[in-house]
Amino acid sequence: MSHAGMCDAPPLLEARGITKTYPGTVALNDVNFDVRAGEIHALMGENGAGKSTLIKILTGAETLDSGAILIDGQPADADTTQRAQRSGVWAVHQEVMVLPNLSVADNVMLGYQPRRFGLVDRRETRRLADAALAELGLSLDADRELGSYPVAIRQLAAIARAVRANARVLVLDEPTASLDAPEVERLFDVLRALASRGTGVVFITHFLDQVYALSGRITVLRNGRVVGSSTTKALPQVDLIHMMIGKGLEQAIAAERPAKSGQGEVAARFTGLGRKGMVEPFDLTLHAGEAVGAAGLLGSGRTETAMLMFGAERADAGSVEIAGKQQRLRSPWDAIRAGLAFSPEDRKADGIFGDLSIRDNIAIVLQSKRGWARKLSRPKQQRLADEYIARLNVKTSDAEKPIGQLSGGNQQKALLARWLASEPKVLILDEPTRGIDVGAHADIVRVIEELRDSGLALYVISSELEELVAYSERISVMRDRRQVALLERDELSVDRIVAAIAAPAGEQ
Ligand SMILES: Nc1ncnc2c1ncn2[C@@H]1O[C@H](COP(=O)(O)OP(=O)(O)OP(=O)(O)O)[C@@H](O)[C@H]1O
Numbered sequence: 205m206s207h208a209g210m211c212d213a214p215p216l217l218e219a220r221g222i223t224k225t226y227p228g229t230v231a232l233n234d235v236n237f238d239v240r241a242g243e244i245h246a247l248m249g250e251n252g253a254g255k256s257t258l259i260k261i262l263t264g265a266e267t268l269d270s271g272a273i274l275i276d277g278q279p280a281d282a283d284t285t286q287r288a289q290r291s292g293v294w295a296v297h298q299e300v301m302v303l304p305n306l307s308v309a310d311n312v313m314l315g316y317q318p319r320r321f322g323l324v325d326r327r328e329t330r331r332l333a334d335a336a337l338a339e340l341g342l343s344l345d346a347d348r349e350l351g352s353y354p355v356a357i358r359q360l361a362a363i364a365r366a367v368r369a370n371a372r373v374l375v376l377d378e379p380t381a382s383l384d385a386p387e388v389e390r391l392f393d394v395l396r397a398l399a400s401r402g403t404g405v406v407f408i409t410h411f412l413d414q415v416y417a418l419s420g421r422i423t424v425l426r427n428g429r430v431v432g433s434s435t436t437k438a439l440p441q442v443d444l445i446h447m448m449i450g451k452g453l454e455q456a457i458a459a460e461r462p463a464k465s466g467q468g469e470v471a472a473r474f475t476g477l478g479r480k481g482m483v484e485p486f487d488l489t490l491h492a493g494e495a496v497g498a499a500g501l502l503g504s505g506r507t508e509t510a511m512l513m514f515g516a517e518r519a520d521a522g523s524v525e526i527a528g529k530q531q532r533l534r535s536p537w538d539a540i541r542a543g544l545a546f547s548p549e550d551r552k553a554d555g556i557f558g559d560l561s562i563r564d565n566i567a568i569v570l571q572s573k574r575g576w577a578r579k580l581s582r583p584k585q586q587r588l589a590d591e592y593i594a595r596l597n598v599k600t601s602d603a604e605k606p607i608g609q610l611s612g613g614n615q616q617k618a619l620l621a622r623w624l625a626s627e628p629k630v631l632i633l634d635e636p637t638r639g640i641d642v643g644a645h646a647d648i649v650r651v652i653e654e655l656r657d658s659g660l661a662l663y664v665i666s667s668e669l670e671e672l673v674a675y676s677e678r679i680s681v682m683r684d685r686r687q688v689a690l691l692e693r694d695e696l697s698v699d700r701i702v703a704a705i706a707a708p709a710g711e712q
């Protein structure tokens with residue numbers, strides 16, 4: 205595609221005066237937004253700002269109440285995903301596109317498989333798929349099931365499919381949430397290459413660094429309205445954050461905490477806990493009133509460690525003591541009854557009951573723990589839900605809404621509330637701040653500190669090292685599925701953690 209005359213040409217894609225209302229919520233209010241050929245445009249905003257709704261409308265996954273969508277300056281039909289795609293506008297979802305049981309080739313060529321004598325021509329399908337993948341610098345086994353590849357690769361295959369079908373605008377909603385650093389780099393390289401060929405890219409993320417690394421322009425939404433749009437170069441990070449949260453930064457930055465005095469009782473002691481091929485045996489003690497952080501790269505074994513602690517994976521070595529009692533954790537229920545709670549990383553997949561109310565979703569673990577014979581009364585459930593909605597600042601008009609209607613970040617907060625409401629002695633959090641915005645981030649950090657100071661023992665897995673340093677008493681550093689260091693409070697710093705992660709095993 206030629207770039208000549210790009211500046212005075214109408215935008216590739218334009219949304220004019222888009223309004224979208226859900227019962228009780230104006231998700232989008234007179235929103236204008238445009239995407240130019242060859243640009244990477246970041247769409248930013250706090251949880252619930254309307255980002256996903258806007259891209260759903262642009263890509264035909266949701267209908268608009270009023271407003272118009274134009275392509276090349278002409279009114280376009282984006283009433284369904286197929287129609288939007290036919291106009292060249294494609295969403296790249298890590299979950300949606302992929303038919304995991306089909307081969308890579310079939311996924312890339314879906315709907316476009318070449319035919320011979322009325323049948324799909326498998327060789328030609330594979331050849332074209334290989335070519336489409338090669339264009340993105342990917343070489344995959346095109347005959348393998350796509351589902352057997354990691355998320356990062358599936359996402360690139362989804363991009364290859366869109367490119368192959370002549371996508372002119374690619375829209376990615378939080379594509380990097382579960383990728384590690386090299387995977388993110390690879391995705392970015394692909395997006396940059398596509399942009400340089402004239403594709404327009406729209407990109408939603410909560411990682412500010414990524415926005416600055418990748419985008420040329422930023423549009424910010426707040427409460428369903430556009431607050432501003434600017435080239436990335438001309439928008440300092442502080443201003444961006446101000447635009448997003450619409451208030452002072454003070455709240456968004458976790459305060460330094462005073463030095464810790466004394467140590468609480470032992471809440472949990474894990475001795476030689478491990479499982480062959482999963483996590484090497486480790487020792488760890490968690491005291492009441494302290495947070496122990498877990499740092500390490502993706503795949504270093506942090507989540508597996510948490511699963512062993514919680515009985516979600518069966519240990520084949522070691523012992524667990526909780527509040528002074530030896531426990532055999534054969535399942536998460538044993539762990540919950542013993543006083544543990546575990547808020548897993550992939551909250552979307554794990555245990556959201558989309559049709560149930562927020563109240564039901566919050567009360568459910570406490571209810572099961574008490575046993576269904578001792579039913580929580582409705583008013584009690586309501587108080588519980590209201591308390592946690594306020595405490596975690598969940599954005600919703602009320603607790604009776606189906607949880608599936610909350611924005612992604614607010615669903616995460618509600619699920620965290622579920623575990624807090626279960627009154628645990630030990631709380632394990634896996635990436636509690638992933639995928640949520642700066643404001644919500646600060647809410648969760650504040651809650652972690654409050655919980656700690658109220659006497660809970662916490663084990664927090666996080667890739668946000670500065671955050672870990674701020675609230676942790678000690679930090680367990682994992683690498684290659686073993687605990688390679690347990691840093692004490694006076695040696696905690698981001699540099700020290702990075703050094704521990706980087707040092708080859710055995711040199712600790
Ligand atoms: N299907 C739905 N039914 C009712 N309300 C909805 C629905 N989808 C979204 N909303 C509401 O619309 C608003 C905007 O949600 P949206 O998902 O667009 O936010 P977002 O900016 O993508 O947030 P996040 O960063 O948390 O993903 C929220 O208040 C949300 O509760």
Ligand SMILES: [Mg+2]
Binds near residue numbers: 257612
């Ligand atoms: Mg969203």
